[in-house]
Amino acid sequence: MQGKFLFSEWLFGALLTLYPARFRSAYGQQMRLAFRDACRAAYRRGGTGGLLALWLPTLLDLFKSALEERAQGEITMSKERLMAWTAPLMVIVGLLWLLAAFTEFMLVAGITSLNTFWDPIWRIPFDLSFFLMLPALLGLRLHTHAGASFTGRFGLLLSVAGCAGMVSLPLIMGVVNATVPPDQVGTLPDYIMAVCLPSIMVGQVLFGVDALRFSLLPRWNFLPLLSGLAILPLLVVITRILMIMRWSELQIIGFTSLELAIFGACWVLMGFAMTGQQRKPSAIAPVAPAV
Amino acid sequence: MSDDIQRLLPLTPTVFHMLLALADGEKHGYAIMKTVEEETQGQMQIRIGSLYGSIQRMIEAGLIRELDERPDPNLEDGAHGADSRRRYYGLTDLGRRVLTAESERIARAMSVIRAKRILGGV
Numbered sequence: 001m002q003g004k005f006l007f008s009e010w011l012f013g014a015l016l017t018l019y020p021a022r023f024r025s026a027y028g029q030q031m032r033l034a035f036r037d038a039c040r041a042a043y044r045r046g047g048t049g050g051l052l053a054l055w056l057p058t059l060l061d062l063f064k065s066a067l068e069e070r071a072q073g074e075i076t077m078s079k080e081r082l083m084a085w086t087a088p089l090m091v092i093v094g095l096l097w098l099l100a101a102f103t104e105f106m107l108v109a110g111i112t113s114l115n116t117f118w119d120p121i122w123r124i125p126f127d128l129s130f131f132l133m134l135p136a137l138l139g140l141r142l143h144t145h146a147g148a149s150f151t152g153r154f155g156l157l158l159s160v161a162g163c164a165g166m167v168s169l170p171l172i173m174g175v176v177n178a179t180v181p182p183d184q185v186g187t188l189p190d191y192i193m194a195v196c197l198p199s200i201m202v203g204q205v206l207f208g209v210d211a212l213r214f215s216l217l218p219r220w221n222f223l224p225l226l227s228g229l230a231i232l233p234l235l236v237v238i239t240r241i242l243m244i245m246r247w248s249e250l251q252i253i254g255f256t257s258l259e260l261a262i263f264g265a266c267w268v269l270m271g272f273a274m275t276g277q278q279r280k281p282s283a284i285a286p287v288a289p290a291v
Numbered sequence: 292m293s294d295d296i297q298r299l300l301p302l303t304p305t306v307f308h309m310l311l312a313l314a315d316g317e318k319h320g321y322a323i324m325k326t327v328e329e330e331t332q333g334q335m336q337i338r339i340g341s342l343y344g345s346i347q348r349m350i351e352a353g354l355i356r357e358l359d360e361r362p363d364p365n366l367e368d369g370a371h372g373a374d375s376r377r378r379y380y381g382l383t384d385l386g387r388r389v390l391t392a393e394s395e396r397i398a399r400a401m402s403v404i405r406a407k408r409i410l411g412g413v
Contacts, residue, residue, distance in 0.1 A: 019340075023343075023344075023347070026347065027343040027346070027347065029376060030319075030320050030343060030377070030378055031320075031339050031340070031343055033319075033320075033321070033374060033376060033377060034319075034320045034321040034324065034339050034342070034343075035339055037321040038321065038324075038339065057336075057338055058338055058339060058340075061338030061339065061340045061341055062338075062339075062340045064340070064341070065338075065340030065341050065343075065344045066340065068344060069344055
């Protein structure tokens with residue numbers, strides 16, 4: 001009799017490796033103890049047949065629940081990973097915007113001239129930044145979701161949507177260029193950017209207001225608002241005014257460089273502000289569906 | 292009813308019966324399994340994998356808590372005597388309030404069932 005128990009318990013213990021390591025270390029021993037009791041009760045009721053009858057549903061349940069825990073564990077791990085990467089991603093995004101600002105500044109400073117090479121080169125770090133900004137914003141949402149009000153949450157959602165639009169712009173243009181004659185493509189990318197960029201910035205402003213009200217960041221809570229405001233009035237209003245005032249192209253580029261630099265610096269500092277902030281994902285995990 | 296309770300309702304049958312099993316005192320995992328089985332006349336059998344998955348999520352949701360020490364050092368652990376390695380679980384205040392709210396919901400449904408004579412003249 002003892003041998004059957006020992007084998008059953010050994011097999012059950014071996015099957016526990018199907019569960020994620022974290023779950024196993026938290027509950028593995030308790031599961032073994034419970035299974036030991038269940039084995040003995042089943043044997044008392046029905047002998048070896050009772051023991052075998054216990055195994056089939058236990059086995060099915062083990063596979064099912066191990067799969068659930070693995071799926072749940074993956075989601076939790078992804079969230080934790082995203083939260084851990086938020087600060088470095090924000091710093092990198094900020095640096096890319098600073099790099100874009102620098103390439104623009106080189107034109108203004110006369111270090112290089114406006115030509116077919118330098119004209120589009122600032123777009124490389126600028127466009128690349130949105131691919132990193134998207135996970136950074138999602139991570140920021142995870143960090144601040146519990147403390148933010150509707151305004152802040154909506155602001156971040158707006159920024160995420162705008163950023164997703166910017167990320168999908170190359171894909172959209174690829175499809176458009178493949179299906180639409182070149183002369184009909186026109187200014188579609190400009191229209192997409194005209195919607196997506198303000199979305200990001202308005203979102204930053206809304207989130208920034210919330211950050212100031214509820215101290216959502218560990219420090220320097222003025223930064224999200226400043227980063228949004230730096231771009232919005234400058235990009236939309238001042239640049240327009242400068243064009244009406246017939247400023248030269250280089251002067252307008254200089255202003256754009258300043259906008260990019262302010263936004264970049266804000267994001268670098270926000271990244272540093274976020275460094276070391278680790279909140280448990282359980283604080284933001286939706287509990288109701290899981291329960 | 293407060294929002295933190297409302298967002299957890301309605302409970303799944305497993306969670307409801309596990310809370311019900313803990314309503315009259317702290318228990319370890321296997322005792323919860325057996326109590327649920329007895330209280331549902333064998334209609335609900337929670338298997339070990341599902342049991343500890345539910346325990347984990349209920350702890351995360353703040354419905355139950357793991358006790359720091361055994362509720363009663365002389366407590367019998369089923370038919371096999373005490374085992375100091377066992378962990379015991381008990382209801383939190385939130386868990387008790389959620390159980391009450393869910394029981395009230397079921398009781399209201401029960402009164403409708405009676406009024407409509409769904410259970411053959413009951």
